[in-house]
Amino acid sequence: MSDLHNILEHDDELSAEELLKYLQGNLSDKERHETEKKLVDSPFADEALQGLQAFKNKKNIQKYVDELNKQLQKQTTQKKKRQQKRKLKGMDWLMITIVIVLLLCFLGYWAIHLQQSIKKNAIENTTNKK
Numbered sequence: 001m002s003d004l005h006n007i008l009e010h011d012d013e014l015s016a017e018e019l020l021k022y023l024q025g026n027l028s029d030k031e032r033h034e035t036e037k038k039l040v041d042s043p044f045a046d047e048a049l050q051g052l053q054a055f056k057n058k059k060n061i062q063k064y065v066d067e068l069n070k071q072l073q074k075q076t077t078q079k080k081k082r083q084q085k086r087k088l089k090g091m092d093w094l095m096i097t098i099v100i101v102l103l104l105c106f107l108g109y110w111a112i113h114l115q116q117s118i119k120k121n122a123i124e125n126t127t128n129k130k
Helices: 016-024 029-041 043-053 058-129
Strands: none
Touching (some): 016 043, 029 043
């Protein structure tokens, strides 16, 4: 499904071209039989066929399909752009948070070490005076 021009294309499923040819009656008996087998096996393709049969003007179906594919591609592109923007913004805050936490850990360690060294010096000074 890397090609957004054909949203129905899978290895053994019904392609958009086959579906349109079936709808327009441009298939041989053997091809029509194979297509009907695929329709029975795929509820998605069957629903797509039912939706396409609802169109009154069968000649404009390809134009509708192309328009839908363009809209789908536009929406997925916009969604990817929004995700990338969010990802970068979230990454900035994540890095700032990590730096702050590490800084606080270092300052805490330094304060504790300084406190212990002051106590140690005070104890040594009191023992030296005696």
